[in-house]
Amino acid sequence: MEGERAVPSLDAQGLVEAVPALADVSDLEIETVLGAPSAHLSLAQALEVARRAAAAASGGAGVVVTTGTDTLEEVAALCALIYDGEAPIAITGANRPATGPGADGPANLLDAVAVAGAPAARGIGVVVVFAGEIYAAMTARKIDSTGPTAFGSPLTGSLGRVVEGRAWVHARPLRPSKLDVAEIAHRVDIVSPGLGDDGSLLRHAAVGADGVVLVAFGAGHLSPPLLAELRAATARLPVLLTCRPDRSSMLVETYGFEGSESDVRATEAICVPFLAPSVARIALLCCLGAGLDREAMREALSAWDVA
Numbered sequence: 535m536e537g538e539r540a541v542p543s544l545d546a547q548g549l550v551e552a553v554p555a556l557a558d559v560s561d562l563e564i565e566t567v568l569g570a571p572s573a574h575l576s577l578a579q580a581l582e583v584a585r586r587a588a589a590a591a592s593g594g595a596g597v598v599v600t601t602g603t604d605t606l607e608e609v610a611a612l613c614a615l616i617y618d619g620e621a622p623i624a625i626t627g628a629n630r631p632a633t634g635p636g637a638d639g640p641a642n643l644l645d646a647v648a649v650a651g652a653p654a655a656r657g658i659g660v661v662v663v664f665a666g667e668i669y670a671a672m673t674a675r676k677i678d679s680t681g682p683t684a685f686g687s688p689l690t691g692s693l694g695r696v697v698e699g700r701a702w703v704h705a706r707p708l709r710p711s712k713l714d715v716a717e718i719a720h721r722v723d724i725v726s727p728g729l730g731d732d733g734s735l736l737r738h739a740a741v742g743a744d745g746v747v748l749v750a751f752g753a754g755h756l757s758p759p760l761l762a763e764l765r766a767a768t769a770r771l772p773v774l775l776t777c778r779p780d781r782s783s784m785l786v787e788t789y790g791f792e793g794s795e796s797d798v799r800a801t802e803a804i805c806v807p808f809l810a811p812s813v814a815r816i817a818l819l820c821c822l823g824a825g826l827d828r829e830a831m832r833e834a835l836s837a838w839d840v841a
Contacts, residue, residue, distance in 0.1 A: 535571075535602075540631035542569050549600060552632065553640045555699070559647055561595075572602025572609070572627075577718040577819065580609050581616075588617040596650030597623045600643065603676060603684050606662065610671035611813040614660040615820045618712040622655040624663045625671065629684035638665065638682040645696040652701035658693065659709045667692040670707030672838075675780070675810050688780040689808060711834045715823040720744035722818045724811050726778070727751075733763035740767035744822055747774045747814045754784035754795035754807065761793045761801075768802035772821070772828055774814045774835070775803040782807045786841055799841065804831055806838040 536543045545566040550556050567583055568575070575583075583599065591597045601609050610625040617623060626646035628639030646663040649655050660671035664685040669692055677686040686692075694703035723739040726749040739746050746767060750756055754777055756764060767773050775798065777784055784807035785795040799805060806814050817838075821831040 535628070535631045536633040537631070538633075540633070542571060544632060545569060546600070549639070549643060553644055555644055556647060559651070562647070563595075572605040575601075575605055575609070580605070580612055581715065581718050581823075583609060584613040584616055587613055587623050588619070591617060591621040591623050592619050594621055596621050596652075596655065598643070598646045598650050599623065599625045600646075601625065601627050603627045603629050606685070607671075607674050607676055607810070608812050608816050610660055610662050610674055611816045612820070614671040615710050615713050615817060616715055617660060618709070620657050622650055622652075622658050623660045624649045624655075625660065626663045627684075629664075629678070629680060629682060636682065638684075641666075644699065648696050648699045649701045652703070654694075654701055654703045657706070658703060659707060661693065661707075663696065666696050668694045668696065668701070668703065672707070672710055672809065672813060677780075689782065708837055710817070710837065713820045713824040713826075713834065715820045716825065718819050718823045720819055720822040722747060722815050722822070724815055725749065726811065727756075727760055731757060731760060733757075733759040736760060736763040736767055740770055740773075743771065745772045745774070745818045747776065747811050747818060748803065749811050750775055750777050750784070750798060752779070753777060753788070754798050754805070755789070756793040756798055758792050761797055764798070764803060765801050772818060772831055773803045774809075774818050775805050775807070776809055776811055776814050777807045782810075784839065784841075802828070804828075804835055805841065806835050807840075808838040809835075 624646040626642045662669045662674040722745040723743045
């Protein structure tokens, strides 16, 4: 993005030309897939980007995908859910316009190319590279709307750093099971209740959607009315349940009040407390697009819970 009121302007070739150091990278292939604000991306377009990235990486070369930061964490998760190869896919972008003071795009792009080509990154899967840090795609979250340190991973921390064009990887992420997604054409709603919620939002979503992501309080707690609506909803459609805190986890048997974690786990909800709501939605869309039944979904997503 560039201009007095920033709009999409630079294609892939323009992005690379704006970073002179990339001229020294051998065998760099450049392709423009889309040129739209990431807030405008459709699910079908995001799936096409992910498929193109996965196909390129399956040939053995590291891949960099640049996309807008508004929905970057969802694009990254989608890539991670359909790709299980060895070559890394590095997702990056810019939180400031190219013509703005302190533009961060060039440094992020240079770092992402370094990660994509680093032997140490083989087998790491899909990662988000931003502000010199490397984050696993499934746990990366946008943590700052406008600053250069736009992304983080409150739950797991970074996997490594990029220093002077050299990638240092100190941890290997948990990678999701690969899903063979035919299409993303379902509707999945996120229901995030607040204090005093009577369950009507969940009831409404369960009628019109193909699946629901429910965001529980604390460590997996709901009010009695919400618990009743969850039981009713799971009788009709798949419900993924995560928790509201950024450092989310879900208890198993600590509390005993009505609506506590033991009551919630006793429902047919699929608990994925280690996924952010936006990522849980992408995961459920992919499960539906792969034609999985409820038990197959539970198995595919079992890595994102302690139980």
